[in-house]
Amino acid sequence: MTETQQSYQKREDVPEQYCWNLEDIYISEEAWEKDFQAVSKLLNELKHYRGQVLKSAENLYQTLVLKDEILMLLEKVTTYAMLHRDENTGNQHFQGLADRVTALSVQVESRLSFIMPEIISLELAKLQSYIESKDELELYRHFLDDALRQKQHFLSPEEEEIVAQAGEIAQAPRTIFSLLTNADMEFPQIDVAGEKKQLTQGNFVGFLQSTNRETRRAAYDALFQTYTGYANTLGATYGSSIKGDMFQARVRRYNSALEAALDPDKIPLSLYDNLLSSIHDHLPALHRYMELKKKVLGLNELKPYDLYVPVTGDSKRKPSVEEAQSTVIQGLSVMGEEYIERLKKGFKERWLDVYETKGKRSGAYSWGAYGVHPFVLLNYQHNLENVFTIAHEMGHALHSYYTNENQPYVYSHYPIFLAEVASTVNEALLFKHLLNNAEAEEKASLLEKNLEQFRATVFRQVLFAEFEKKVHELAEAGTPVTPDKLNEIYGHLLEKYYGSALVVDDYIRGEWARIPHFYSAFYVYKYATGFSSAVALSEKLAQKDQTAKGHYLQFLRSGACDYPLEILKKAGVDLSTGKPVDEALAVFEQRLEEFETLLEKQID
Incomplete structure (x- = not known):
């Protein structure tokens, strides 16, 4: 087994080139703390605009700029904390940082909540006059047009607060489903070639991919027997979720839950x-x-x-991560020199956290903050599937890289539809x-x-x-x-x-x-x-x-x-x-x- 095909138990054993470099976000935790505190200071500045957003074109512009500055900084401190947490979810220090940014996010959301209700009270003609008198507002035209497009579906600030509180209740079916299926449900052991194996949600599909049909059948029967035992509870839970969708659609004056779901993206x-x-x-x-x-x-x-x-x-391929990256580069060569150079840059400059270690978050994702390159979490296994995973996650990463390089913060988060x-x-x-x-x-x-x-x-x-x-x-x-x-x-x-x-x-x-x-x-x-x-x-x-x-x-x-x-x-x-x-x-x-x-x- 070569150096690049080894597996590692502890993070400190992994060579540096296979670990992402989070110093690209903050050189130290002290620098992170400084920005964390800065968010609260900016929130104090924001309160001066409450009830005054539309007083003038200048006020509207300054409110939007301050909102973006707060969200940019929040995104940066959140990314640093969450990526460190995912390196080892058992690390209590970084779990503490993650908890702090989660609490800060709730505070920010609450403090920003007055902005949209004030903006949507703006008349289209007044918006146009503001943009004509303040050239810098042109940057926000699409954002403002989209807000006014959905004007009829927003309520008064007081009603919005009630709907927000109801929204928390509407999350209950999802929470109940998650707790029931991930925590409370107990799946039996199944017979796998004469040996008892514990069935879980995580290994179910793996058993279905077995070439032994009896193993597949045993896993299938065991899982669905368990779910069938909770059919009434799960039916009521899903039914409540549907009622929540209907409530949100009706209170926002949509004709159906489907229309309410499609309209934010103008679909x-x-x-x-x-x-x-x-x-x-x-x-x-x-x-x-x-x-x-x-x-x-x-x-x-x-x-x-x-x-x-x-x-x-x-x-039968068992590629090292270097071989996987080389294959991805070759496969994407039709994208041209510029794209490939940026792909290589990501591989060379430690955007990726490659290997599975004890406590590391499972799966794979791309995540980042505006003004900093994206980061990619992997739990690389030496198979062809993981070569595709690298291509997939670097697709997300370079989409974000190109977007952040070319768009202001307000348009830097491409929608889920894309x-x-x-x-x-x-x-x-x-x-x-x-x-x-x-x-x-x-x-x-x-x-x-x-x-x-x-x-x-x-x-x-x-x-x-x-x-x-x-x-x-x-x-x-x-x-x-x-x-x-x-x-x-x-x-x-x-x-x-x-x-x-x-x-x-x-x-x-x-x-x-x-x-x-x-x-x-x-x-x-x-x-x-x-x-x-x-x-x-x-x-x-x-x-x-x-x-x-x-x-x-x-x-x-x-x-x-x-x-x-x-x-x-x-x-x-x-x-x-x-x-x-x-x-x-x-x-x-x-x-x-x-x-x-x-x-x-x-x-x-």
Whole structure:
């Protein structure tokens, strides 16, 4: 085992080059403390503008500048504390810093709460006169226009405070769901090749990927038996969440919970409906994929616990992190010299925290603060999946880097609707590079990975999105949403999406009960639109289309300076029609054909 393939128990054992350099945020904790205290001082300055925001153009401008200064500083001290905490969640000192910034964030939110109600009382003509008399306000035009666009959905300051308090109550279903499923539920042990293994939420999918069908079945039965025992509680919990969505929509004068969820990003209802329609048109391809999976696995019946097992086996690649980074650089070379130099800069200048150590937060993410480069947390394992993880997280990181370099703070946080585009573009380009250089056996494995991405990120998420739409419409029409009704709706959708190849049993009809995303209503459709947009963009980029590359780099620079659909349209993806989704699903069908051909050759 080489130096770069070692694993480490303690953080202090990890060589410096594999640890992020948080001194790029603050050279010392004393410097951090100084900025932490500065936030409170700025909040004291802010109080002079309460009730005076619209007194003059100068007052409006100074309020917005001070708000941004406070939020920038809060973001910086928060990032430093949280990243240090995630290095070792058992470190009580950094947990203390994290607790302090959390409390400070609540204080900041409270102190800033008067600004938006005052701004939305502004008339459009008055806003225009302010901008004409104060050139610096032009910077905030989109921010102010967007606030006034939603004016009818804001209430008086007193009513907003009541709604905010109700909002805390509305979070209860999500909290209850999380505590019940993560803390209180006890899952049994299962038999794995004659040995008892404890089933958990975390290892469930791993068991479903086992080549031993009895292991898959045992894990599936054990998990869903447990959930079934809580069906009434989970049904009531989800039902309460739906009522909370309805309350928020009605009190803000929206016609439906769906409309209320889409409007902040200025997404028309037609986009949601077009997405469902496009997916429905391409369901025969998913049915075909399911039939193929059933055939290759040699099954008389394809059960829900058979969906996750790979039919091509695992990749034999065991790359070091240096080899992974080199592969990512090669895979993204079509992005051009500027992008690659920034990618290399991130690898060289310790943006990444690479290895898993005791107490380190699990998973992977990209996080940062305005004015400082992004940071990427990894828990690198020596497999191909983690090569894709590096490409994905560096996609997020460079999206933030380009945005922060080109946008003022007010537009530096690109919306969730756009968040997964850059990361998925990187994965798509890396996939194409690996596929073009793979032998037949690995090519089949890569194609299966990509088909599974389509299944999980597009088809499955849109199934979720259609389920949410149906159950909210029922509740808004006054129909009681019971566990039996939820099972019925979810089961019918499974049959529709997966076709006759999949056996839809009573357990899987109740799968809605374990999906945490349902407690953030109408969120999951963004996975499908983001993935479809990324496929469309990556197809053009892979052809070394210089115009497409220029438009894409401008997309990365845009942040939130416009509405998400407009930013995507300038990049060459018009989601107001169903065309990008249809084109992405055509890619799915083409790769399915290629996968079928490869498997037939291997079987022969």
